[in-house]
């Protein structure tokens with residue numbers, strides 16, 4: 001059974017409440033439950049933290065045993081060399097996801113420190129981006 005871990009970073013605990021015009025009105029846990037049900041043969045787990053170090057700890061914890069990590073690091077995408085190094089350190093492939101199309105937004109969102117260490121980047125497809133990332137990890 002494949003083991004895929006979804007990690008969400010800062011402020012993504014407020015999906016469904018936060019800036020609905022950008023991020024939509026669905027909360028992540030409801031979406032995650034639907035995703036989990038549609039992948040009955042995949043061990044899908046979810047972790048969210050607003051803290052950079054906790055995200056790094058989680059990447060270390062699962063990054064040598066999971067088959068893949070889906071990571072939306074939120075604003076840390078644009079700032080965190082430490083998360084970039086954590087991705088490089090582990091063996092599991094990481095797919096970077098953004099709900100919004102970061103390229104249609106402020107220029108400071110156009111750069112990712114993480115992307116070069118990731119298998120790929122999916123952005124602009126709303127919450128469906130997480131499903132697309134899972135598909136890409138299952139396809140290997």
Ligand code: DQA
Nearest residue numbers: 011072074075098099100109
């Ligand atoms: C985001 C885009 C980031 O620029 C932003 O800081 C977020 C969410 C997205 O999913 O679209 O918090 O990662």
